[in-house]
């Protein structure tokens with residue numbers, strides 16, 4: 109319950125706070141000269157309003173938050189009757205996300221290679237009273253991408269949200285890696301999503317509140333040893349998303365980047381090379397269902413970046429504040 113509200117002056121900016129009387133404020137804000145506003149929530153949500161330049165804070169500040177976005181004050185995005193294409197929908201995050209989207213009223217095109225697993229997801233979605241069309245195929249192949257877009261157009265009548273989720277990794281030092289593992293990782297994690305976006309643009313331009321969601325990784329924001337090719341592919345996807353966001357905004361298409369931390373899924377069983385064991389041991393993993401719910405929430409709230417998991421957010425914050433310390437910590441595992 110918001111009972112108290114106060115204003116103070118901090119370094120030229122007017123500070124305000126809101127929270128239960130007699131406690132630390134749950135929301136804290138700074139009103140900057142020139143109209144900008146920075147808002148901090150106790151649950152680490154950071155929100156900037158106004159021109160970020162006018163806040164003179166630099167780009168890194170917002171990256172520490174769970175959900176980061178320039179809130180334009182526009183309405184939330186509805187998912188009811190929205191036509192959504194999800195790659196990698198047969199397991200893990202993609203599967204959980206597809207089911208969660210259906211719960212929110214979306215109709216789906218599901219893409220993956222395993223027909224039986226994809227069929228199970230479609231059945232679950234049908235039990236929720238929503239439609240799901242399966243496209244079985246390899247997302248790195250142009251023909252699969254064409255069929256997926258055709259399914260959205262012909263079976264669902266268009267496309268409102270494209271979710272590039274299919275991905276693969278490999279573990280082990282770069283110096284010991286087989287040369288053959290670099291390109292397949294980039295084919296699926298980078299070239300396939302970028303080419304699918306190219307193919308989807310004409311449909312998305314005609315969509316309702318169109319959106320592209322690229323599922324990257326926390327390792328696309330801060331790399332770590334033993335996963336060099338994977339980190340590089342996710343950095344490429346994050347960078348591409350950042351680059352095209354202003355271009356696509358002109359066409360009315362939004363871009364959300366999702367950066368999950370370690371998640372319970374088949375990801376570590378499907379490695380191209382190496383085992384799921386890493387020198388720093390088994391990290392805490394978030395359930396795929398939780399990640400799916402958080403992605404749906406970020407979609408509805410029109411976020412630009414979703415960093416999943418408290419540990420991941422703290423890790424990123426530490427890297428932004430003390431990059432030398434993080435480098436030193438990681439050197440132990442080199």
Ligand SMILES: NC(=O)c1ccc[n+]([C@@H]2O[C@H](COP(=O)([O-])OP(=O)(O)OC[C@H]3O[C@@H](n4cnc5c(N)ncnc54)[C@H](OP(=O)(O)O)[C@@H]3O)[C@@H](O)[C@H]2O)c1
Pocket residue numbers: 195196197198199200201202219220221222223225245246247248273274275276296323324325326367368369370371372373374375376378396
């Ligand atoms: N799990 C984590 O800790 C974690 C952390 C950060 C980011 N991520 C990212 O999250 C995304 C989802 O991964 P996940 O954790 O849910 O792993 P997952 O359970 O292994 O799911 C991967 C999905 O991608 C599909 N896929 C793999 N290769 C494909 C191909 N060539 N063509 C089409 N589909 C393909 C798989 O289905 P088929 O085998 O049936 O084709 C599966 O549905 C990935 O981009 C991953 O990099 C995962």
